[in-house]
Amino acid sequence: MTTTDPGFREAQYDSVSVLMSGQGGAYPYGNTVIARGSAGTLVIDPSLEVDHDPVDADAVMISHAHEDHIAGLKHFTAPTYVHDADLAGVRSLRVLIDGFGIPPEIRSFAEKHIADQFDLPDGRPDAIGVPSEHVFDLGDISATVIHLPGHTAGHCGVLIEPIGFCYVADIDLTSFGPMYGDVGSNLDDYLASIERVREIDARWYGTFHQKGVIEGADDFRTRLDAFRGVIERRDARLLEFLGEPHSIVEIADHRLVYRPHVEMPFVGAVELRTAQLHLDRLVRHGAVLEVEPGRFSRT
Structure with a gap:
């Protein structure tokens, strides 16, 4: 690796480089x-x-409409692309x-x-929406957009070929686990996206947060299993709590994520959305019943 800026280090993977966070x-x-x-x-x-x-x-590709993924975008004048489902959030900070x-x-x-931490402009109104499987033709390599919804509705990865570099964005393999607390989040979609990236055979897998780059499909899939396991532990924690009937607010207060x-102002909203997604899924699978209006118990 070579130092290119006080804030990051550049790591090279064939014709792909990753500016590894100094933090x-x-x-x-x-x-x-x-x-x-x-x-x-x-x-x-x-x-x-x-x-x-x-x-x-x-060109600049934004994997999804979250503030940390567009933090440096204001320094670029190149055309900016994002999946159609998250386009409005990149075009407008208010919508984000x-x-x-x-x-x-x-x-x-x-x-x-967001203002203090990121100093973001009001949005990138000229951002361009693209569908899944959109291809950036870069000459001797190509970069294909892979729709991986769940974290947000338009969350995407990018597969760079023929070198075999698969960027999976916020399927980030952290011990904290998957995040799906936004309005556009979807737990079933997240699980399906995990299975989709499991099927991709690549040489390297890059994450936006923490882990950075994992080499080899076997190591990646082992880490992916552990990441998915956090969802299963949240399910188990919820089922244990529903040994007695509880409301959605009580479930959120019990906490599945944090x-x-x-104690942060947004924790309650994230917990409430996460609890609702887990509860809906367990009801669909017959593991939980609404035993009285607004109160739920495991079967």
């Missing part, structure tokens, strides 16, 4: 991917530590924040946090 990649930081082809250069998810366009990019599904009383906190000592 370890935990939120609000992340790892930015650059694919250099003979006919063009694509930047994916310019992070908070990217304070200029280091490659004179021909709407997607959190937070109550009005804490919206001002979210707006202040530990009891974590």
